[in-house]
Amino acid sequence: MMTSLVPILTVITAIMVLWYAAAIGMNAKWARDQAKRAKVELTTSELIVDTWSQDRPVLPVPHQVASELWKTTGAMALKGRAFSKRSLIFHGWITLSATLLGFVFGTGAGILLAVGIVHNKAMDMSVMPWAIASQTIPILAIAPMIIVVLNSVGIQGLVPKAFISAYLSFFPVVVGMVKGLRSPDGMQLDLLKTYSASGGETFWKLRLPSSMPYLFTALKVGMAASLVGAIVGELPTGAIRGLGARMLTGSYYGQTIQIWSALFAAAILAASLVGIISMIERRMLKRMGVKP
Amino acid sequence: MIWVLIAVAFWVFTWWLNGRIANSPAAGSRWAKLAVPVIFGATVLVVWEALVRGLNVPPVILPPPSAIGVKVASSLDVLWVDFVQTFVKGALTGYLMGCGGAIVTAILIDRSPFLQRGLLPVGNFIAALPIIGTAPILVMWFGFDWHSKAAVVVVMVFFPMLVNTVQGLADTDSMQRDLMKTYSANYWQTLFSLRLPAAMPAIFNGLKVATTLALIGAIVAEFFGSPIKGMGFRISTEVGRLGLDMVWAEITIAAIAGSAFYGIVALIEKGVTFWHPSQRG
Numbered sequence: 001m002m003t004s005l006v007p008i009l010t011v012i013t014a015i016m017v018l019w020y021a022a023a024i025g026m027n028a029k030w031a032r033d034q035a036k037r038a039k040v041e042l043t044t045s046e047l048i049v050d051t052w053s054q055d056r057p058v059l060p061v062p063h064q065v066a067s068e069l070w071k072t073t074g075a076m077a078l079k080g081r082a083f084s085k086r087s088l089i090f091h092g093w094i095t096l097s098a099t100l101l102g103f104v105f106g107t108g109a110g111i112l113l114a115v116g117i118v119h120n121k122a123m124d125m126s127v128m129p130w131a132i133a134s135q136t137i138p139i140l141a142i143a144p145m146i147i148v149v150l151n152s153v154g155i156q157g158l159v160p161k162a163f164i165s166a167y168l169s170f171f172p173v174v175v176g177m178v179k180g181l182r183s184p185d186g187m188q189l190d191l192l193k194t195y196s197a198s199g200g201e202t203f204w205k206l207r208l209p210s211s212m213p214y215l216f217t218a219l220k221v222g223m224a225a226s227l228v229g230a231i232v233g234e235l236p237t238g239a240i241r242g243l244g245a246r247m248l249t250g251s252y253y254g255q256t257i258q259i260w261s262a263l264f265a266a267a268i269l270a271a272s273l274v275g276i277i278s279m280i281e282r283r284m285l286k287r288m289g290v291k292p
Numbered sequence: 293m294i295w296v297l298i299a300v301a302f303w304v305f306t307w308w309l310n311g312r313i314a315n316s317p318a319a320g321s322r323w324a325k326l327a328v329p330v331i332f333g334a335t336v337l338v339v340w341e342a343l344v345r346g347l348n349v350p351p352v353i354l355p356p357p358s359a360i361g362v363k364v365a366s367s368l369d370v371l372w373v374d375f376v377q378t379f380v381k382g383a384l385t386g387y388l389m390g391c392g393g394a395i396v397t398a399i400l401i402d403r404s405p406f407l408q409r410g411l412l413p414v415g416n417f418i419a420a421l422p423i424i425g426t427a428p429i430l431v432m433w434f435g436f437d438w439h440s441k442a443a444v445v446v447v448m449v450f451f452p453m454l455v456n457t458v459q460g461l462a463d464t465d466s467m468q469r470d471l472m473k474t475y476s477a478n479y480w481q482t483l484f485s486l487r488l489p490a491a492m493p494a495i496f497n498g499l500k501v502a503t504t505l506a507l508i509g510a511i512v513a514e515f516f517g518s519p520i521k522g523m524g525f526r527i528s529t530e531v532g533r534l535g536l537d538m539v540w541a542e543i544t545i546a547a548i549a550g551s552a553f554y555g556i557v558a559l560i561e562k563g564v565t566f567w568h569p570s571q572r573g
Contacts, residue, residue: 007410015414058433122307122314125325126332136554137547138507141523144515144531145539149353152534220420228422235515243425251428251516263425270421 019062026058027051060257068261085241088265094242096269098158098230099223102165107222109166110173111215117174118181118207119199131174139168143232161233161242168229169222176218180211209288216281223273231266243269295346299339306335355537363537364544370526371545378523379549381438382510386445391502393446394453395495399483402461412458419451427513436517444513449502456501460494461487493568496561503553507546 024047031050035042042050052061060068072088084090113131117124143164150160184206192202234244243266250259310328318324337357343349344356351359364371401407427444434440464487472482514524523542530538565571 004409004413007406007408008413009410011407011410011414121319122311122328125314125319125328126310127329129329130333133551136504137550138504138511140508141511141527141543141546142539144528145536145543148531148534149536152353224420224422228424231422231425232512232515247425247428248516251432254432256429256432259428263422263429266425267421271417274420 016062019059020052023057023059023061024048024051027054030054030058056254056256058256060260064257065260065264068257069264072261073265088243088246088261091241091243091246091262092265092269095161095227095230095234095244095266098161098233098242099165099226099269099273101158102162102167102229103169103223103226105162106166106169106226107173107219110170110218110222111177113170113174114177114181115203117178119203124178128178131171131178134171135175139171140164140229140232143229144235147233161230164229164233165226168225172221172225173215173218176214176221177211180214180218181207183214184210212285212288213281216277216285219277219281220274223277224270227266227270227273293346295342297346299342299346302338302342303335306331352534352536355540359537360540360544363541367538367541371541373521374523374526374542375545375549377438377519377521378441378510378514379507379553382441382513382522383445383506383553385438386442386510387449387502387506389442390446390449390506391453391499394450394498395457398454398457398461401458402483403479408458412455415451415455415458419455423448423451424509424512427509428516431513431516436519438522441510441513441518441522445506445509448505448509452501452505453495453498456494456498457491460491460498463487463494464490492561492565493570496557496565499557500554500561503557504550507550507553511546 028047028051031042031047031054034050035047051057053064057064069088072086076084076087077089113127117128146164146167147160150156150163188206188210189202192206197205230242231244231247234242235248243262246262246265247259250256250262310331313319313324313328313331316324340354341356341358344354355363401411424444426447427440430443430447431440434443468486468490469482472486477485511524511527514522515528518525523546526542527539530536530542562571
């Protein structure tokens with residue numbers, strides 16, 4: 001762990017340096033135009049400072065994004081307005097609740113279908129090829145339609161977005177879980193047969209425990225997919241609330257810093273959700289004695 | 293009412309049929325493996341059609357498959373224009389640039405374990421983020437036309453591809469590398485004769501994952517602004533006009549394009565990695 005810390009920090013520092021350098025190049029045109037209009041000559045250092053502190057830069061620099069993030073989360077929380085409509089905590093929560101609701105339903109349905117597939121040969125042969133093929137299809141494209149259709153039958157708000165999230169996390173979980181439930185080898189299954197274990201006992205004592213590593217890998221993929229689904233699901237509804245809506249309004253009004261801060265909020269959300277799952281994974285696999 | 297009964301009856305019949313085929317001695321044969329999913333798919337279509345007709349579902353909520361088929365056949369020209377704009381110009385260009393760039397980057401950092409240790413975790417981290425969120429930014433930078441879509445695709449496929457390639461290049465054991473050394477092969481000879489071929493299964497894994505990402509990226513990027521053509525554009529505007537048959541037609545094309553793209557890459561993989569155990573089975 002320690003041996004990779006220095007290289008990681010180096011890479012991150014390099015990205016930061018490149019980022020600031022790129023910001024100078026990309027924002028310089030606007031700075032020069034403004035200076036020309038005001039009829040002042042910019043020295044190089046003034047130019048650089050200006051490119052790093054514009055209101056609507058082409059590329060905002062990290063400290064601008066960070067300060068916007070703080071202004072819309074921590075600072076508002078300190079003022080006791082954590083859930084006002086201008087706060088990213090509020091928008092993040094909207095997205096997060098849709099993500100989690102969809103994720104729970106999607107993985108639940110996925111696990112159930114996987115159990116069915118493993119125990120019923122007809123289901124396996126008919127559903128499994130479609131489940132695999134569906135992963136090559138850009139399912140996300142149907143997101144706007146789901147939103148509008150559910151809207152026209154009177155379902156609004158959280159549920160349509162959760163529906164997309166569920167749909168996106170469903171297939172990775174099915175495929176991963178089927179693989180996991182099938183992972184015990186013939187020797188282990190034979191052993192349980194010699195114990196005259198019933199199908200249920202085989203499932204609870206052998207198949208389910210040995211599917212756990214596969215399940216967690218699928219859960220991580222599904223969680224990331226759920227979040228993307230919830231964000232994209234916020235785009236077509238007219239975009240009022242949620243991180244996706246922040247991105248869309250930001251792009252309408254040229255508020256680049258707002259887009260970037262929403263993007264980073266989404267990234268932090270994704271990283272922490274996946275991080276929580278891998279933490280549970282490590283704990284659980286350790287207690288179960290699975291080899292790392 | 294009669295349609296609903298037909299739907300239920302057809303469902304029960306094909307369920308029974310699939311059960312018979314799956315539990316018959318011929319279940320392992322090739323035609324059974326093909327027939328069962330095809331019957332299942334046909335069942336879904338028939339039940340869908342019958343239920344939509346039987347329950348009088350309005351076409352603005354769910355059009356029947358027959359209407360979608362008619363729409364596909366009658367608007368092939370529009371679909372083709374959208375396909376070229378989104379798939380050929382946006383997704384394919386971005387895919388080639390992103391994957392090519394990632395493979396070249398992987399080879400460049402291959403000689404430096406320091407860079408690898410730094411870039412791999414960062415790349416893994418970025419690959420798990422909702423990169424699709426960069427779409428509005430890139431649309432702002434590169435304009436509404438396909439260039440911005442290709443840029444989104446590049447960003448989306450780059451990191452999964454990089455991680456896979458770097459892992460693939462590490463996929464040789466010391467025996468094989470020692471053998472190359474006894475031939476006094478230099479770095480480049482070892483790379484091209486041993487390590488790149490050995491990396492191909494992992495590289496193709498990445499290439500296959502990237503096909504789906506490329507199409508998703510190109511379509512979703514069009515939701516943030518596009519010229520008046522493209523699959524994502526058509527989907528978002530037709531949804532607004534409640535022309536759901538057109539939306540489904542676009543989705544059909546997207547599904548076919550996505551599976552075909554994946555299938556072609558898988559075919560190339562079969563030709564390139566014919567030696568790998570997973571291809572010989």
